[in-house]
């Protein structure tokens with residue numbers, strides 16, 4: 001059996017999909033795993049904010065085309081980059097155990113967020129991170145910065161900005177965990193929907209592929225990610241609306257969800273928390289998330 005996996009070419013995309021494929025290869029040594037690298041429009045257009053060019057879906061569009069026309073059978077995504085609505089016929093069929101979901105401050109010449117000098121510049125194009133930074137430190141000068149993780153690290157090292165904020169999960173997967181200056185608590189910067197988790201996309205009805213992937217699925221992460229994505233779907237996943245959601249399974253076995261939205265310029269924001277019995281399915285979890293998302297939307301508009 002031959003199975004083609006489509007991936008973006010960024011260092012992070014390659015590192016994370018190859019780590020997944022290495023696990024699959026160990027479980028299924030008889031399968032021939034073939035890598036197909038794809039340049040997405042999100043990768044091609046680097047000079048404009050994502051919200052202006054069509055949103056994060058641009059990182060998955062060309063990959064999904066390969067799944068749909070059969071040139072590839074699976075794709076490993078950062079679930080954070082996958083829009084709420086997935087093309088007809090495709091599905092996220094496997095969600096492996098989550099890496100640390102927190103945001104990380106990388107400030108090579110400073111000790112912490114609190115220790116940045118007044119008016120320090122922080123590079124991020126994420127509205128969610130901008131609102132979190134401004135809440136913690138209204139004096140900071142937040143400047144737009146896109147680009148892959150490695151590009152952004154080069155810019156902060158070169159002194160273009162004093163600090164950047166990245167997902168800790170991406171740094172860990174790149175072997176760059178030592179670059180973190182400070183991990184930001186969810187109370188300071190609530191993680192993006194799905195941050196730190198991967199999602200493997202395939203044809204919904206491709207039972208053979210689903211069976212191959214099943215050993216990697218982590219049901220707890222699956223429920224948490226479904227809940228968070230429910231919040232995003234309720235808020236329409238408009239990338240001009242800063243949104244964050246983070247779900248965990250508590251020590252008592254309950255689902256705890258914290259969610260946040262702001263208006264597009266970040267001047268009004270709302271956070272809410274809910275603890276409920278552990279959902280019995282991902283669709284039930286998604287319903288909980290949508291409910292919280294609608295509730296937040298009603299408060300902000």
Ligand SMILES: NCc1[nH]cc(CCC(=O)O)c1CC(=O)O
Nearest residue numbers: 078080166167169170195196197
């Ligand atoms: N938007 C790009 C992106 N998509 C996923 C990750 C990190 C890995 C993850 O969240 O799983 C990143 C980089 C970042 O936010 O620093």
